[in-house]
Amino acid sequence: MRDQLEDALKNQEFGYGQAQHINQIELPKRFYKNVDVARTEAGFVVTLDEKPTRTPGRKVPVAVPTHAIAQAMATEWAAQEKYVDPTTMPMVRLINSAVESGEEQAPAFRAEIGKFAGNDLLLYRADTPQELVDDQERHWDGALVKLARHFDVAFQPTIGIIHQAQPVSTLQRLDAALEGQGLLSLTALVSITGITGSGLLAIALLHQLLTSDEVWTAAHVDEDHQIRLWGEDEEAMERRGKRRVEFDTAVAVVEALRA
Template sequence: MREILKEAEAHIQDGYGRAQEHAKQPLPKRFYKEVSTDEVGGKHRVLLDGKPIKTPGKKTVEFPDPKLAQLVADEWAAAEEKIDPSKMPLTRLCNTIVESGEEHLQPVRAELLKYAGSDLLFYRADGPDSLVALQRQHWDAPLEMFEREYGAKFELVGGVMHVMQPQESLDKIDALVQRYGLFSAFAAMSITSITGSALLAIGLREGHFESEQVWTAAYVDENYQASQWGEDEQAMAARAFKRQDYDAAVRLFELLNPEV
């Protein structure tokens, strides 16, 4: 499964490290003058001097929503002398989605369910008490929502020892995930990979959580460690890069219904 999804997750795995590598390489010069959008057969495209943008695998990128196409067009238009992919998170995400294609939709849905079975929110610290309290503050409410809205109750455990979750609860999560179309599933996978929590990603997709709530919940442990030992400059830079990808996926959620 992980091999199938390698490309699907490539745009966020070790994102800061890849950005550093890109920084060492010469960026391509801007080769176009005009950026525009059009519609063909109900699909929307971004045009560079009248030619549609393509993925690295030469697939034409088509968007299900004109606002999404315009946001991607804005990223291309913002490039001045050089084209810097690290500053084009929506372009990178949409390229990943189109390049992967419908044949990878079901594997991505399956991977979301797999993550949900061993979610970040289940595994709690044994101490210190201040960290335990923070985890309860930010992680209990999302789990309570899933139980209240969907009847999905999960088991919590101290430490990292794996705990099997009730199959009935996982089936209810799967029913949500199976509704997701290509763009929603890949955006949810991106958020899951960034946050470590499929449940946070799914709750955000379903409109139960706010984006800042999810972002804060994802970094409870890291923020606690930083409060105790100080911030690590490289870790914070990596988080800032991931935040670009996170915001891109959230924006996609805002524009598209879950079936897309």
């Protein structure tokens, strides 16, 4: 399912799908002097020398519903120096990815989050070592209890990796928890789901059942256990740092739209 999420978010140059290839292409020079935010009938837009930005692939005009998101994008545009480096522009890439996907992709994004939730990281537990078992229980059980109480659902965790079907009523209510979320919110939630490996954590974050730090910690229980055993790997920690930036960006979108 990670592959499906990645495919769904493919974009041109500034989108998530192509971000991993940025280092293989020649970066464009900064072609503008002034960056600003303007309000239009379509929403808030970032302007470069008074011209609204467009997505790099399909050249779709980029307008967002909140000033906070537009300002975050403007800050990234303004921070570019001699060259425009999309890898340093996570908010621009995320919003461009959503805009280029189009509203028609919103149901598919919602469905992908639901698929993860039905086969979720939090539902498949280790039986050894005891330290890992305890960590999973400490961070994952609390999240499941909050979700169960809030949505009046039941979960069936299992030990190992053999598929354990969840109650149909649970899956239906979790899908309903995404009701009313628009394209930008769903794109951000898909990003959070892909980064954490958990649709349940994304839904818990959306409904303010867990903080972003609690979600991040829960998503990395297994990885943190390995770090305690074998120590930190520099490259792995660098990748984790980049994932945290993408995660925080997606969280900022969810929170801005909620506000």
